[in-house]
Amino acid sequence: MALVIAGPSGAGKSSVIAELLRRDPSLSFSVSVTTRPRRPDEVDGRDYTFISEAEFDRWIRAGELLEWTTYGGHRYGTPRSELIPRLTRGEVVVVNVEVRGALALRGARLPGPVVLVFLVPPSREELFRRIRGRGTESEEELARRLRTAEEEIRAIPEFDYLVVNDELGQAVRRVEAILTAERLRIRRCSPSA
Amino acid sequence: MALVIAGPSGAGKSSVIAELLRRDPSLSFSVSVTTRPRRPDEVDGRDYTFISEAEFDRWIRAGELLEWTTYGGHRYGTPRSELIPRLTRGEVVVVNVEVRGALALRGARLPGPVVLVFLVPPSREELFRRIRGRGTESEEELARRLRTAEEEIRAIPEFDYLVVNDELGQAVRRVEAILTAERLRIRRCSPSA
Numbered sequence: 001m002a003l004v005i006a007g008p009s010g011a012g013k014s015s016v017i018a019e020l021l022r023r024d025p026s027l028s029f030s031v032s033v034t035t036r037p038r039r040p041d042e043v044d045g046r047d048y049t050f051i052s053e054a055e056f057d058r059w060i061r062a063g064e065l066l067e068w069t070t071y072g073g074h075r076y077g078t079p080r081s082e083l084i085p086r087l088t089r090g091e092v093v094v095v096n097v098e099v100r101g102a103l104a105l106r107g108a109r110l111p112g113p114v115v116l117v118f119l120v121p122p123s124r125e126e127l128f129r130r131i132r133g134r135g136t137e138s139e140e141e142l143a144r145r146l147r148t149a150e151e152e153i154r155a156i157p158e159f160d161y162l163v164v165n166d167e168l169g170q171a172v173r174r175v176e177a178i179l180t181a182e183r184l185r186i187r188r189c190s191p192s193a
Numbered sequence: 194m195a196l197v198i199a200g201p202s203g204a205g206k207s208s209v210i211a212e213l214l215r216r217d218p219s220l221s222f223s224v225s226v227t228t229r230p231r232r233p234d235e236v237d238g239r240d241y242t243f244i245s246e247a248e249f250d251r252w253i254r255a256g257e258l259l260e261w262t263t264y265g266g267h268r269y270g271t272p273r274s275e276l277i278p279r280l281t282r283g284e285v286v287v288v289n290v291e292v293r294g295a296l297a298l299r300g301a302r303l304p305g306p307v308v309l310v311f312l313v314p315p316s317r318e319e320l321f322r323r324i325r326g327r328g329t330e331s332e333e334e335l336a337r338r339l340r341t342a343e344e345e346i347r348a349i350p351e352f353d354y355l356v357v358n359d360e361l362g363q364a365v366r367r368v369e370a371i372l373t374a375e376r377l378r379i380r381r382c383s384p385s386a
Binding site for chain 2: 044064110120156157161162163174176177178180181182184186
């Protein structure tokens with residue numbers, strides 16, 4: 001199963017995923033590739049695989065990306081090699097992806113179910129506060145992220161679950177309940193009901 | 194939301210539901226009507242409303258039953274009054290119902306989502322042991338219940354979730370995870386995906 005966590009910048013996706021992986025060692029993380037510069041607290045190959053624009057083009061041409069998107073002026077992609085082998089073995093893989101990327105993964109005909117979780121901050125004010133608080137972006141990039149967040153929220157009806165990240169532990173327990181329930185779900189061959 | 198727990202006789206539906214209600218006071222129970230004789234440990238109006246065959250006919254004629262079915266030679270039904278008002282208020286109502294009754298509730302166009310959970314014992318041997326162990330039925334009724342259980346298991350693909358009741362606490366936690374996840378579920382107007 002691909003457990004896809006998406007949501008606006010500042011929703012707390014990385015924190016929720018880190019805690020989720022820490023509490024359940026049977027889960028693994030799909031490391032995306034990106035052309036965005038590495039932040040000081042990020043580790044190459046663990047948080048993202050940081051590559052150049054030319055390398056990103058090569059990944060696309062080689063058919064090695066399941067989806068890719070431009071976001072905040074940088075490109076992000078999900079490598080086939082991160083998902084296909086593990087999903088084929090029946091493992092649960094957690095994916096941190098932008099909203100459009102999440103919807104693209106649903107259409108990617110993966111060898112296992114795709115569960116889309118939309119993570120949101122408790123309020124619009126808190127979302128804006130968190131995006132500003134990160135403080136690593138230029139004013140221009142900040143304004144762009146705020147606009148993008150408002151657009152992304154309109155995609156919520158396309159997702160399976162909505163999790164409000166008011167408190168980290170609570171949000172993680174909600175995602176864990178979703179994971180437990182999805183493991184118990186009886187999957188029909190045809191989409192009835 | 195109607196949280197419908199069905200499964201073969203001996204799966205442990207009543208025990209799981211009792212523990213679920215004890216742990217979450219926001220849940221309430223839909224008391225079914227039945228023409229089956231009351232067992233010594235059952236309370237009229239709490240476990241079932243025990244009525245005569247003539248009374249059951251009157252409930253049907255008055256349009257007061259959402260579904261009814263004959264099972265093991267007795268009739269069981271779900272009263273409208275147990276579900277409609279509480280679902281309209283947005284409450285979660287737990288329903289203990291036979292397998293065919295569960296599928297009928299899905300088609301009943303209730304004022305809220307219907308979530309179908311199929312509860313099974315850990316093995317066929319354990320199922321047979323539990324049905325025999327109850328010891329309140331005649332040999333003829335016992336054989337009928339075993340045959341019925343085998344038929345019911347074929348309906349699993351029509352359900353949303355499969356919960357194995359190997360250990361009561363574990364089974365209750367699984368149903369609680371389903372409930373948490375379903376509360377976070379984004380419901381589409383049209384069945385996409």
